[in-house]
Amino acid sequence: MSSTIRAHHNMDAQELVLSELQSIRLSKGLAPIHIDDKSILLGGELGLDSLDLATLVVTLEELTGMSPFSAGFVMFKTVGDLSALFSKS
Amino acid sequence: MDWLDASSFRLVENQRTLALTELRLLLRDIVAKSKANDALVLDGQSVQAVILGLLACLDTGQSVFLVRDQAAMPLGAQWQGNQDWQLIAAETANSAPTLWLQTSGTTGLPKWVPHDPRRLCQTISKGVAGKAVWLLTYDPASFAGLQVILSALIGGHTLIYSDIRCQPAALVELALQNRVSHLSGTPTFWRSLLRAADGATLSLQHITLGGELADQPTLDMLSSHFPQARIRHIYATTETGVVFHVQDGLSGFPSSWIDTTLPNDIHLALSERGTLLVSSPRMRIGLDKTVIDTGDVIEIKDERAFFKGRVDSMINIGGQKVFPEEIEAYLLRLPIVVDVRVSSLPSPITGAILIADILPREGHGSAAEMKRAIQEHLKGLPRHARPVLLRFNKELPTLSSNKKARFT
Numbered sequence: 195m196s197s198t199i200r201a202h203h204n205m206d207a208q209e210l211v212l213s214e215l216q217s218i219r220l221s222k223g224l225a226p227i228h229i230d231d232k233s234i235l236l237g238g239e240l241g242l243d244s245l246d247l248a249t250l251v252v253t254l255e256e257l258t259g260m261s262p263f264s265a266g267f268v269m270f271k272t273v274g275d276l277s278a279l280f281s282k283s
Numbered sequence: 284m285d286w287l288d289a290s291s292f293r294l295v296e297n298q299r300t301l302a303l304t305e306l307r308l309l310l311r312d313i314v315a316k317s318k319a320n321d322a323l324v325l326d327g328q329s330v331q332a333v334i335l336g337l338l339a340c341l342d343t344g345q346s347v348f349l350v351r352d353q354a355a356m357p358l359g360a361q362w363q364g365n366q367d368w369q370l371i372a373a374e375t376a377n378s379a380p381t382l383w384l385q386t387s388g389t390t391g392l393p394k395w396v397p398h399d400p401r402r403l404c405q406t407i408s409k410g411v412a413g414k415a416v417w418l419l420t421y422d423p424a425s426f427a428g429l430q431v432i433l434s435a436l437i438g439g440h441t442l443i444y445s446d447i448r449c450q451p452a453a454l455v456e457l458a459l460q461n462r463v464s465h466l467s468g469t470p471t472f473w474r475s476l477l478r479a480a481d482g483a484t485l486s487l488q489h490i491t492l493g494g495e496l497a498d499q500p501t502l503d504m505l506s507s508h509f510p511q512a513r514i515r516h517i518y519a520t521t522e523t524g525v526v527f528h529v530q531d532g533l534s535g536f537p538s539s540w541i542d543t544t545l546p547n548d549i550h551l552a553l554s555e556r557g558t559l560l561v562s563s564p565r566m567r568i569g570l571d572k573t574v575i576d577t578g579d580v581i582e583i584k585d586e587r588a589f590f591k592g593r594v595d596s597m598i599n600i601g602g603q604k605v606f607p608e609e610i611e612a613y614l615l616r617l618p619i620v621v622d623v624r625v626s627s628l629p630s631p632i633t634g635a636i637l638i639a640d641i642l643p644r645e646g647h648g649s650a651a652e653m654k655r656a657i658q659e660h661l662k663g664l665p666r667h668a669r670p671v672l673l674r675f676n677k678e679l680p681t682l683s684s685n686k687k688a689r690f691t
């Protein structure tokens with residue numbers, strides 16, 4: 195039972211990350227593309243720079259009320275890594 | 284006694300009118316109880332007490348402490364219940380009467396700062412012919428508050444004050460009732476007053492902005508609402524008092540004022556880090572410096588010196604420096620933005636990121652539409668200087684000094 199709840203929350207976070215990523219791309223005049231868990235956030239094909247990524251993180255923090263970096267920096271590279279940080283454990 | 288125009292001065296505090304003779308009688312009772320070298324501690328929340336303090340300093344030569352925050356009482360003073368004055372034994376070493384003011388305590392506990400009361404009076408001019416009606420919007424015992432009180436006292440004008448000074452709508456009503464002609468406030472105060480006035484015709488003749496950076500949109504709004512008024516902004520520091528007035532309706536000041544001595548004998552210069560340095564023959568007492576670094580960063584554009592912001596409010600966004608005050612002034616250019624506070628949030632990627640808390644003008648589209656308009660406007664700034672999060676609020680936090688609360 196608990197694993198299905200977790201899976202559900204994971205999906206919420208992932209959906210949120212994906213939709214915010216697409217809207218950041220949209221605001222930069224970039225067309226929607228296929229993004230999945232393995233997509234690299236910085237330096238990959240997403241076309242994001244560090245300011246975009248900082249914007250994404252602060253938006254996620256505002257929307258979820260969570261602050262996964264409050265205790266210090268946590269390494270993350272992919273969309274999946276970031277979604278996991280914003281999933282309720 | 285000849286330092287003020289005693290006959291015509293009136294204080295109207297919380298709707299009660301007092302003439303100077305009545306205040307002098309009150310002071311006489313206090314002086315009768317005081318021993319030599321006693322200093323007078325007064326409740327700085329009331330204008331009556333502040334005027335008593337000024338009279339005690341200037342007329343009876345007593346040192347005076349004006350308490351704004353009871354969390355930091357002067358040594359030896361302790362109040363019970365509704366007590367609002369006390370005599371304490373003063374340090375005998377200080378023979379000249381000293382007026383002690385508390386800083387507003389924006390950061391930590393307020394500090395006690397000594398001032399020479401006679402020097403405070405020197406920079407006040409008697410003002411225009413015909414009697415003015417001043418409305419006090421500052422803390423009575425703040426440096427800016429004293430400037431207003433002294434202006435009204437020395438000129439023999441009427442001074443209006445009410446505890447409701449933090450409620451703009453009630454203040455507009457008070458100004459209308461009393462036909463206020465002279466009003467001094469922070470830009471934050473003026474923006475909230477303009478919103479509350481909403482078409483009411485205040486008979487203001489003299490408008491002063493002080494305490495915060497006077498931005499162009501606020502100056503423009505004031506001159507279009509009050510075309511008959513003279514508008515000036517004041518630059519002052521706790522250490523030197525008033526440094527200069529600017530009367531041309533433009534933000535900042537002429538850059539030709541830097542590296543010259545102004546008519547008031549004050550000399551301006553720029554430090555290596557771009558902050559304004561002020562040297563004055565009227566430094567406040569107890570300060571053994573001839574030059575102070577104001578911490579206000581200056582940028583010169585087209586022979587005009589602009590205040591960018593406080594050096595300690597600067598935010599580093601991925602290595603790029605941003606002043607929140609500058610972004611606020613930029614956002615205020617949009618008519619839908621009544622007021623705004625820009626602050627930072629920590630970011631794991633860029634170190635910090637900007638957010639804007641916005642007080643929107645009502646009836647100008649949905650939140651989503653306003654957000655889009657603001658985002659479009661923000662494209663005029665370099666990317667790192669654009670707030671990434673826009674939050675709409677019904678009011679913005681301000682301090683009792685009517686300055687924008689700054690914290691992150």
